[in-house]
Amino acid sequence: MPVPQTEDWRAIAAGFQERWNFPNCVGAIDGKHVVIQAPANSGSLYFNYKSTHSLxxxxxxxxxxxxxxxxxxxxxxxxxxxxxxxxxxxxxLRDGSLQLPPDTVIPGAERLGLLPHVLVGDEAFPLLDNLLRPFPGRQLTRERRLFNYRLSRARLVVECAFGILGSQWRMFRRVITTSPEVTELCVKATCVLHNFLRRKTIPSRTPVVAESSDEAPTLRDAPMMGSNNATRRIADPSN
Structure with missing residues (x-):
C-alpha cells in the first residue's frame, strides 16, 4: 500500500468534493479496535475502554x-x-512530510483566502492545521451545526469501510488468538485485499494509486507510547 503522493491527495480531495461535498478533504481518519487474546505478561497495555484486549x-x-x-x-x-x-x-502529519497539496481557495468562499487540505476525524482526535474535528458542545450557531453535519457526513466513509472490512473477514468478528505480530500482518493483509476487491467495482474514471511500491516512499516506524486527547489545536513542539 504505497503512501499517497501530491497528485494522489489531489485526486482524493476531488472525490470528497464530488461525492460528499467537502472541499480540500484528503481522507477520513479513525481507529478500530481489533480484539485479541491478551498476550502473556502484557499487563494493561492491550486492555481498552470496552474491557477487551485489542490492537x-x-x-x-x-x-x-x-x-x-x-x-x-x-x-x-x-x-x-x-x-x-x-x-x-x-x-x-506534524512535520509536513506527507506531501499534501498546497493551500487552495475554495470556490464560493474566496473571501476566506487560501485554505489547507485536511483530514476529517471525530472528537477523539486533536485539532491540527491539517486535521479537522467537530465543534464541541450542544449550543452551537447555525454555521457550526452545518459544519459539523458536513464533517460528519464526510467522516462516515471510514466507519463504513470498517463495517465492510468486518463483514468480509470473519476474523474481525471473534477474538484473535495469534500473537500480536501475526495479528498485525493479518490485519494489513485484509486491508490490501479489501482495496483489491473494491477496485473491481469502482468506475474506471476514478483515479487510484499505482499498485507498484518499488518507487513509492514508505513511512518509517514510530515508537508506541501513552498519550492524552487534545481538544484544541496542538502547538508546535519546537516552540
Whole structure:
C-alpha cells in the first residue's frame, strides 16, 4: 500500500468534493479496535475502554471506501488521538512530510483566502492545521451545526469501510488468538485485499494509486507510547 503522493491527495480531495461535498478533504481518519487474546505478561497495555484486549487499526480512507494509509499495532489502551500521535503517519502529519497539496481557495468562499487540505476525524482526535474535528458542545450557531453535519457526513466513509472490512473477514468478528505480530500482518493483509476487491467495482474514471511500491516512499516506524486527547489545536513542539 504505497503512501499517497501530491497528485494522489489531489485526486482524493476531488472525490470528497464530488461525492460528499467537502472541499480540500484528503481522507477520513479513525481507529478500530481489533480484539485479541491478551498476550502473556502484557499487563494493561492491550486492555481498552470496552474491557477487551485489542490492537488498534488506524486508517485513512478515501471517498471510495479505499484504505490509503493504515497503521496497525497501537496498544488497545491508547485513544485514537494517541494512536495517531505515536504512529509514523502522525509524525508525517506534524512535520509536513506527507506531501499534501498546497493551500487552495475554495470556490464560493474566496473571501476566506487560501485554505489547507485536511483530514476529517471525530472528537477523539486533536485539532491540527491539517486535521479537522467537530465543534464541541450542544449550543452551537447555525454555521457550526452545518459544519459539523458536513464533517460528519464526510467522516462516515471510514466507519463504513470498517463495517465492510468486518463483514468480509470473519476474523474481525471473534477474538484473535495469534500473537500480536501475526495479528498485525493479518490485519494489513485484509486491508490490501479489501482495496483489491473494491477496485473491481469502482468506475474506471476514478483515479487510484499505482499498485507498484518499488518507487513509492514508505513511512518509517514510530515508537508506541501513552498519550492524552487534545481538544484544541496542538502547538508546535519546537516552540
Amino acid at each position: 488498534v487499526l488506524l486508517a485513512v480512507v478515501d471517498a471510495q471506501y479505499l484504505f490509503r494509509v493504515v497503521d496497525v499495532g497501537g496498544f488497545g489502551r491508547s485513544s485514537d488521538g494517541g494512536s495517531l500521535r505515536n504512529s509514523a503517519f502522525g509524525e508525517g
